[in-house]
Amino acid sequence: MSKLPVDPQTLIAEFGPHLNYPPREGYAGRDEPDKVVETHCCFCGMQCGIKLLVKENQVVGFEPWMEFPFNEGRLCPKGVQRYLQNNHPDRLLSPLQRVEGKGFAPLGWDSALDRTVAAIRSIQERYGNDAFAVLSGVSLTNEKSYLMGKFARVALKTKNLDYNGRLCMVSAGAGNKKAFGLDRGSNNYSDLKGAEVIMICGANVSETFPTLTYWVWQARDLGAKLIVVDPRLIPLARTADLHLDIRPGTDSALYGAMLKYIVDNNLVDHDFIREHTSGFDAAVEAVKDYTLEWAEAVTGIDREKISQAAQWWGQANTSFLLHARGIEHHSKGVDNVLACINLVLASGRIGKPYCGYATITGQGNGQGGREHGHKCDQLPGNRDINNPAHRQYIAGVWGIEEAELPGQGYTAYELIEAIHRGEVKGLLSICFNPLVSLPNSNYVREALEKLEFYVAIDFFLNETARYADIVLAGSLHEEEEGTVTTAEGRVTRIRQAVTPPGDARTDTAIILELAARLGAKDKFSFRSSEDIFNELRIASKGGTADYYGITYEKIEKQMGVFWPCPSLEHPGTPRLWEDRKFATPDGKAHFNPVPYREPGEVTDDAYPVVLTTGRVVSQYLSGTQTRRIGKLVDQYPEPLLEIHPQLAAKYGIRQREIVKVSTRRGDAEFPANIVETIRKDTVFIPYHWPGKKSANQLTPGTLDPVSKIPEFKVCACRLEPSGRIAPAGPAAAYNSI
Ligand SMILES: Nc1nc2c(c(=O)[nH]1)N[C@H]1C(S)=C(S)[C@@H](COP(=O)(O)OP(=O)(O)OC[C@H]3O[C@@H](n4cnc5c(=O)[nH]c(N)nc54)[C@H](O)[C@@H]3O)O[C@H]1N2
Ligand SMILES: Nc1nc2c(c(=O)[nH]1)N[C@H]1C(S)=C(S)[C@@H](COP(=O)(O)OP(=O)(O)OC[C@H]3O[C@@H](n4cnc5c(=O)[nH]c(N)nc54)[C@H](O)[C@@H]3O)O[C@H]1N2
Ligand code: SF4
Ligand SMILES: [Mo]
Numbered sequence: 001m002s003k004l005p006v007d008p009q010t011l012i013a014e015f016g017p018h019l020n021y022p023p024r025e026g027y028a029g030r031d032e033p034d035k036v037v038e039t040h041c042c043f044c045g046m047q048c049g050i051k052l053l054v055k056e057n058q059v060v061g062f063e064p065w066m067e068f069p070f071n072e073g074r075l076c077p078k079g080v081q082r083y084l085q086n087n088h089p090d091r092l093l094s095p096l097q098r099v100e101g102k103g104f105a106p107l108g109w110d111s112a113l114d115r116t117v118a119a120i121r122s123i124q125e126r127y128g129n130d131a132f133a134v135l136s137g138v139s140l141t142n143e144k145s146y147l148m149g150k151f152a153r154v155a156l157k158t159k160n161l162d163y164n165g166r167l168c169m170v171s172a173g174a175g176n177k178k179a180f181g182l183d184r185g186s187n188n189y190s191d192l193k194g195a196e197v198i199m200i201c202g203a204n205v206s207e208t209f210p211t212l213t214y215w216v217w218q219a220r221d222l223g224a225k226l227i228v229v230d231p232r233l234i235p236l237a238r239t240a241d242l243h244l245d246i247r248p249g250t251d252s253a254l255y256g257a258m259l260k261y262i263v264d265n266n267l268v269d270h271d272f273i274r275e276h277t278s279g280f281d282a283a284v285e286a287v288k289d290y291t292l293e294w295a296e297a298v299t300g301i302d303r304e305k306i307s308q309a310a311q312w313w314g315q316a317n318t319s320f321l322l323h324a325r326g327i328e329h330h331s332k333g334v335d336n337v338l339a340c341i342n343l344v345l346a347s348g349r350i351g352k353p354y355c356g357y358a359t360i361t362g363q364g365n366g367q368g369g370r371e372h373g374h375k376c377d378q379l380p381g382n383r384d385i386n387n388p389a390h391r392q393y394i395a396g397v398w399g400i401e402e403a404e405l406p407g408q409g410y411t412a413y414e415l416i417e418a419i420h421r422g423e424v425k426g427l428l429s430i431c432f433n434p435l436v437s438l439p440n441s442n443y444v445r446e447a448l449e450k451l452e453f454y455v456a457i458d459f460f461l462n463e464t465a466r467y468a469d470i471v472l473a474g475s476l477h478e479e480e481e482g483t484v485t486t487a488e489g490r491v492t493r494i495r496q497a498v499t500p501p502g503d504a505r506t507d508t509a510i511i512l513e514l515a516a517r518l519g520a521k522d523k524f525s526f527r528s529s530e531d532i533f534n535e536l537r538i539a540s541k542g543g544t545a546d547y548y549g550i551t552y553e554k555i556e557k558q559m560g561v562f563w564p565c566p567s568l569e570h571p572g573t574p575r576l577w578e579d580r581k582f583a584t585p586d587g588k589a590h591f592n593p594v595p596y597r598e599p600g601e602v603t604d605d606a607y608p609v610v611l612t613t614g615r616v617v618s619q620y621l622s623g624t625q626t627r628r629i630g631k632l633v634d635q636y637p638e639p640l641l642e643i644h645p646q647l648a649a650k651y652g653i654r655q656r657e658i659v660k661v662s663t664r665r666g667d668a669e670f671p672a673n674i675v676e677t678i679r680k681d682t683v684f685i686p687y688h689w690p691g692k693k694s695a696n697q698l699t700p701g702t703l704d705p706v707s708k709i710p711e712f713k714v715c716a717c718r719l720e721p722s723g724r725i726a727p728a729g730p731a732a733a734y735n736s737i
Pocket of ligand 3: 042046074079080212
């Protein structure tokens with residue numbers, strides 16, 4: 001054996017016995033990859049840059065991509081495991097058909113597509129075009145999102161198309177459009193660094209957007225004050241200057257009282273308000289009675305903390321306000337968003353260096369996917385399907401008559417209600433697992449059972465697809481070319497690293513083939529993802545989300561381009577509103593009055609405890625992908641009920657005792673995880689699991705009247721200890737944060 005540079009025993013003593021050094025006899029070491037592909041993580045809206053290592057058309061590993069400007073090589077626990085999906089043994093390698101009583105059997109592509117098209121035709125002939133619905137998802141690229149919108153309206157000719165962003169980004173989208181006329185975070189995240197005050201509302205940043213934490217910490221290192229609004233002492237709140245431990249469902253009361261405080265204490269920017277906004281007086285009038293005492297009673301936050309937060313916010317020279325689903329998943333999600341925006345506008349600190357506001361986009365392409373037309377009320381470029389001029393323009397791009405373009409259809413949960421009523425009889429879903437992710441899952445299951453025909457496109461057999469008649473084996477993020485738009489509004493390139501395994505096909509190939517078989521081949525003659533993107537550019541031209549000046553080449557050259565980018569010469573727009581010209585019809589930013597309303601369901605004697613739901617760092621959404629990755633499962637293998645020691649003591653609940661949680665929808669059992677980091681009147685359950693472990697057996701179908709987002713973040717529940725202690729697993733050691 002050759003002479004070792006360092007004595008192995010010293011190394012083992014220093015680093016422990018896990019160290020594989022010196023190499024085992026005969027160990028060849030890792031092969032060099034055939035290629036290294038610069039692309040992005042497939043999970044959250046940060047879309048961190050990553051390099052995938054490819055050997056023999058399989059993804060075999062990853063390396064950090066240090067040059068990508070947002071994450072500079074940093075990745076979270078999901079990002080470093082994402083590469084394990086391409087070769088996963090559960091991958092769907094061919095289409096499947098359901099064989100009654102026997103599960104699923106493989107099927108050739110021709111038969112699968114023939115059966116699908118015959119079923120669509122039969123349903124549409126008997127019940128009308130709108131009886132066949134589409135549910136799409138925004139883990140899909142911009143190209144596929146655009147394609148799904150066009151496919152539903154032009155090939156299927158149905159109005160009933162909606163997407164999983166309905167459970168995610170729509171409250172923020174509606175609020176942003178009302179206030180600014182455009183739906184995008186105002187600044188890129190490097191502007192966080194120089195903010196004097198950062199207020200983060202209902203966003204568990206360290207667990208849900210871990211790489212964003214870096215930019216917040218940069219600001220803290222430079223002396224910024226950090227205010228966190230969350231019913232739980234989340235990891236970020238532990239290092240905050242102020243943690244506002246809010247009672248779920250009461251955010252608009254807090255922001256209303258803060259607005260009153262800064263107005264009463266003359267801490268607002270009068271010049272900005274006068275010159276660049278409208279509606280200030282009405283917004284102030286709506287909160288005139290929202291005293292600190294009142295706000296304390298409603299929100300459960302000490303009044304001193306509320307006034308301190310308002311003072312810091314009012315006095316700052318630079319600031320950034322961020323929020324996520326904690327304030328948006330409510331029957332007043334849009335109100336909460338508007339109440340935050342009112343605070344930002346009153347401060348005048350927007351559209352300047354280190355002054356910004358943003359909702360933090362959730363899904364991988366939650367930003368681009370909400371702009372290019374697979375929402376029931378929207379056309380590409382974030383155009384309005386009810387606006388005659390917008391309809392005319394898109395009909396022109398698609399080569400159809402305006403009258404042929406369907407109108408507004410049902411939103412995602414309303415579609416489930418329409419299936420119950422018998423109005424919708426058939427469904428195609430892609431990139432969506434509604435049985436796990438929609439509220440009131442027992443009701444959703446009954447709807448799936450009522451469908452005459454259901455076809456799902458996925459690369460894993462998710463829980464909803466188990467109810468499908470046909471499952472079409474689709475592609476993973478790294479198996480197709482395309483673009484996504486990150487939470488910052490930066491359009492980036494997704495590169496194809498490998499082709500889909502086995503007989504699986506790219507999602508695009510599947511949709512194009514279905515369109516052709518439905519008789520619309522002439523409208524779907526794209527030869528590549530870039531072809532689709534080039535049509536999207538034209539379709540978005542002149543819309544608020546204008547991508548016209550963005551090309552694949554420009555994205556490569558600039559390492560991403562921020563929209564709006566209206567012409568080929570335009571460099572893109574990392575920071576919005578620097579010219580103070582807002583995208584509203586009058587060019588001003590709009591304040592909106594936000595009178596306080598109670599949540600859809602409040603506690604009472606029968607259901608005395610507040611239940612809220614959300615995420616953990618190692619699992620992603622409905623869990624279809626991350627529950628298949630061993631290390632992520634080990635980190636948090638099952639859903640636990642987070643409960644404060646005092647509330648646990650009140651019901652005699654012990655650590656890891658199985659607790660029956662009941663709501664008006666149903667009941668479910670979860671082991672208790674007793675933590676001091678949650679309010680004493682609130683319990684929290686993460687929602688990434690299906691069936692009997694699903695938190696959505698408990699959540700209500702109450703929707704925001706404007707955005708139609710479900711109220712995932714607050715309902716009333718009852719707790720009963722079972723007397724049984726759950727066996728200790730790895731989760732026992734995991735104290736949530
Ligand atoms: N690890 C991981 N990361 C993810 C995802 C994932 O599934 N797993 N999903 C991605 C997606 S699609 C999304 S949308 C984002 C979601 O990102 P977040 O919105 O950060 O995640 P949640 O856990 O849903 O909710 C955030 C926080 O809201 C708090 N909260 C609950 N009720 C209220 C309330 O009434 N008011 C306030 N102020 N706070 C409240 C909860 O305690 C929780 O800490 O994460 C993205 N990133
Ligand atoms: N109780 C509760 N419920 C919630 C939430 C909550 O906080 N609490 N959060 C809500 C939010 S914010 C969201 S975003 C939703 C998410 O809910 P879903 O969108 O239903 O969750 P996903 O797990 O992303 O399901 C997507 C499916 O798409 C597949 N998929 C992913 N990428 C691709 C692709 O490129 N091509 C194809 N063909 N398939 C793909 C995955 O394998 C998976 O089966 O859940 C919502 N539900
Ligand atoms: S922060 Fe989001 S995009 Fe980045 S590695 Fe983690 S899951 Fe992937
Ligand atoms: Mo989301």
